[in-house]
Amino acid sequence: MGKNQVGNNDTNNNSNNSTKSMEDSDPNPRFRVYKKRWFVMINLSLLNFSIATIWLGFSPVAYKASVYYNTSVSTINWLSMSTLVVSIIFGFVWSYVMNRIGLRACMLTSAWMAFVGAGLRICSTIETIPDEVRLALLFIGQVISGIVQPLAIYSAPKLAAIWFPSNQRSIATTASGMANPVGVVLTGIVSPLFVDQDGFIHMRYMLIAYSCMPLLCVVMTTIIMTSDGPxxxxxxxGTVTTSENFFAGVKEILQNRAYVILMIGVGSAIGLYSSFATLVEQVLCPWGYTDTIAGVCGSVMTLAGLVGxxxxxxxVDRTKRFSESLKFMFISAAVATIVFTVTHKMYMGYLIVLEMGMLGFLSFGISPIGMETAAECTFPVGVSIGIAMLQISGQTLSILLILLLQSLGRPMTPEELIHHGSKCHSSSFTYFNSSGTALPKVFPEVITYDLTVSTYVxxxxxxxxxxSFLIFFxxxxxxMDAEKEATRIQTAINEETLDIESPRHQNDTLRTFCMDESGEFDNEKSTNCEIKVREE
Structure with a gap:
């Protein structure tokens, strides 16, 4: 049996030299990683962080903001709700657009729109314009920034696939995407710093502070992101995406039973976490917990969750046990939620913070690991499609669950509030009855609800x-299977044991390495085509 030489010795020498610059762990000299990937990841992390601070910057100072803009608290609350609404609407749009405009354009669009939105919010502090115009500028700026929130979040797994090797993708997705909740935690610390002791809020300075990070992201993205990938x-x-048609991709993944189960499971977890984080103060304060303790619970839950x-x-990067890790987190989160439901009415002081921290630590990883699992299950469909549908599922369920859980609350009587030591109202909202007993004044806008049934739900x-996830997923x-096959074929090529004339090797994987569209060998397509081929 003879052998043909495809390529030449010079090419072989070049290939051998180039292999020395690759990671030792990668047997395929066609693939390599670059230090720049860490700067790209930091850039996207800061972008997600900055958009989150714009999203919830008003929540910790809602009452002060309503006075400043001469509007109601419910209107201020709609600033954050508007972001969720436009995220759902534009989530499908961005997942359709991402595969066409590339990662660089996605990040530049996110950075610039976030900065423009932050700038319009600053304009809303000009006191010489009418209140209606100021409020309109505030909402327009908020919506513009909210429109690109899903685009920045969806970019995390896409960045991981394009820039990172398989043993670093999960941590890259986590670091890039989970910067968003870090921004949420920071707003609870930073926003109150702009409120004076007499209750006056320096709104302009606060909004300027929150616009600095988007400006930094614009500069960094322009400098760092010179291309879509390495x-x-x-x-x-990171090389293969065969399903380019968006609607065909959606149809394909919705026919994937494992992905549908994953979408429902991860979407439910995201929705429950969001609703829980939103209602934690209302759940705890009737039972004697102060706003400070409730606020610390929310922050610790998120920070512990990030560590977890x-x-x-x-x-997961080391073991590749996506399914087992998700099942462990789902079961742990269910147990932690049950423990909280049973014990939250027993006043424990700051010990409740430890309980909340464990809940976050055990459950927070469901979202980033779920996104990476979606990329594994739906390959080779574009990663942005699967991730977008996960996030849209979570955001939709967040809104529905918040409305449902709030509706299940039972109004508490003044006597119940006194008996349980409620801290939902300050001492200025009290009065003394004829027997000299202090009772809280209960106005329509400050009714206290018992959300025990909501925690059961x-x-x-x-x-x-x-x-369900444990049994059916x-x-x-x-x-991973495609990458293993690619590695096997490349190893066979390098060892000169692959019979390329065999029909079973005329597949997409081999074509990616050495063949052009007609099935002929193309030395210019890959540096790894300098191989010896057996002749029958």
């Missing part, structure tokens, strides 16, 4: 989702 891909998974998400991402939903890791 000159050479980091892995085989990073640890789980590192574990949360526990029930989380338990049902966790058990059995995914196929299509991206």
């Amino acid at each position: 000159p050479s891909p980091p892995s085989y998974g 998400a990073i640890i789980m991402s590192l574990i 949360m526990s029930g939903i989380m338990t049902f989702v966790a058990l 059995h995914p196929t890791y299509k991206r």
Whole structure:
């Protein structure tokens, strides 16, 4: 049996030299990683962080903001709700657009629109214009920034696939996407700093402060993102996207049973977390917990969750056990939710913070690990489509669950509030009855609700989702399988044991390495085509 030489010795020498610059862990000299990937990840992390501060910057100072803009508190609350609404509407749009405009254009669009929105919010502090115009500028700026929130979040797994090797994708997705909740935590600390002791809020300075990060992101994105991806891909998974048609991709993944289960599960987890974080103060304050303790609970839950998400991402990067890790987090989150439901009415002081921290630590990783699992299950469909539908599912369920859980609250009587030591109202909202007993004044706008039934519903939903996920979720890791096949073929090529004339090797994987569209070998397509081929 003879052998033909495809390529030449010079090409072989060049290939051998180039291999020395690759990571030792990658057997395929066609793939390499670049240090620049970390700067790109930091850039996207800061972008998600800055958009989150714009989203919820008013929540910690809602009453002060309503006085400043001469409007109601409910109107100020709609600033954050408007972001969720436009995120759902534009989520499908961005998932359709992402594969066509590329990662660089996605990040530039996000940075510039966030900065423009932040600038319009600053204009709303000009006191010489009518209140209606100021409020309109505020909402327009908020909506513009909210429109690109899903675009920035969806870019996280796309960045991981394009810039990072397979053993770093989960941590890259976590770091890029989870910067958003870090921004949420920061707003609870920063916004109150602009309120004087007499209650006056320096709104202009606060909005200027929140516009500095988007400006930095505009500068960084312009400088760092000179291309959509690196000159050479980091892995085989970063080179292939065969389903370019958006609607065909949506149809394909909705026919994927594992992905549908994943979408429902992760979407439910995101919705429950968002509703829980929104209502935690209302759940705890009737039972003697102060606003300070409730605020610390929300921050600790998020920060502990970030630590847990990073640890789980590192574990998944090493073990590739996506399904097992998700099932562990779902069951742990269900148990932690049940424990909170049973104990939250027993006043424990700051010990409740530890309980909330454990809940966040055990459950927060569901979102980033779920996004990476979606990319594995739906490969080679464009990663942005699967991630977008996960996020839209979570955002939709967040709104529905918040409305449902609020509706299940039971108004509490003044006597109940006194008996349980409620801290929902300050001492200035009290009066003394004829017997000299202090009772809280209950106005229509400050009615206190017992949300115990709501916590039961949360526990029930989380338990049902966790058990269903444990029983029915059995995914196929299509991206990992494709990368293993690519590595096997490349190894066979390097060892000169692959019979390329065999019909079973005329597949997309081999074509990606060495063949042009007609099936002929193309030495210019890859540096790895300098191989010896067996002749029958």
